[in-house]
Amino acid sequence: MPTSRNFIRLRVACSLVVLASFAASAQSTTDNSVPPVAYASATEVNNILTQLRQTSQNIETDLGKMRIEKWKADSGIKRDVQGNVESVRRNVQSALPELITQLSNSPDDIAATFNLYRNLDALYDVSGQVVEAAGALGSKDEFQNLSNDMSALQSVRRALGERMQTLAAAKESELTRLRNQIKTLQAANPPAPPKKIIVDDTEPPKKPVKKKSAKPAAPPAPAPANPQSVPQAK
Incomplete structure (x- = not known):
């Protein structure tokens, strides 16, 4: 019994972390303008989301009818199962509606589709533990x-997964078409060859500097030939 209780508690902890991350992701949504989508695509998404809304309501109702306190089980197991139940209820009350709104506003958004699918995957795992208990x-x-709710949830998850694959294939096909279109345009209008600019960076040879010759010094002036004597006073 202790081993089984520890195993259930471990699964509960992991499941709560996963569902809490989706709740935080749903609260951080922003309003972005999106282009119009095809009628068939919007209809398909609306059908999936309508089924999901009904399934989430049934899950919440059936979880509210559970009487876990009357189960003949260890108090620790009851507490763990009750924690899983509360986790599922919080998800279908807060995180799931936000993710549904995101996809409803952007039916062809792969990111919104993938976020909802991941949430359903985690929700299915936690709900499965409740059904098992x-x-x-x-x-x-x-x-x-609860088994009926699980079957309906699995049906929605499968339909959403198939749609996600269809969207991914369509996006890949669109990218391939755009690449081919770009190649065609480039082949029809090849770019002009680039102009070549030649830069002559060689330095011209330096001219030798001519040294100026020194001028000879001028000779001193000659003394007078017959100098006159100055008479002395008597």
Whole structure:
């Protein structure tokens, strides 16, 4: 019994972390203008989301009918299952509606489709743990109702996964078409060859500097030939 309880608690902890991340992601949405989509695409998304809304309402209703406190099980197991139930209810009340709104506003958005699919994947995993516990410890009605909800959730998840694959293939086809179109335009209008600019960076040879010759010094002036004597006073 302790080993089983520890295993269930570990699964509960992992599931709560995953669902909490989707709740935070849903709260950080922004309003962006999106281009119009094809009628068939919008209709397909609306059908999937309508089924998902109904399924989430059924899940919330059936979880509210559970009487886990009456189960003949260890208090720790009851607490773990109740934690899973609360996690699922928070997701279908807050995170899931936000993700549904995102996809409803942008039916062809791959990111919005993928975010909703990941949330459904985590929700399916946690709900499966609740159904498993209800089958082992709960009443027959609890198990049957939750099993029906699981089947409906699986159907929506499968439909959304198939649509995501279709969108990815369409986007890839569009990218291929654009690449081919660019190649065709480039072949029809080849770019002009680039102009060549020749830069002569060789330095011209320097001219030798001529040294100026020194001028000879001028000779001193000659003394007078017959100098006159100055008479002395008597």
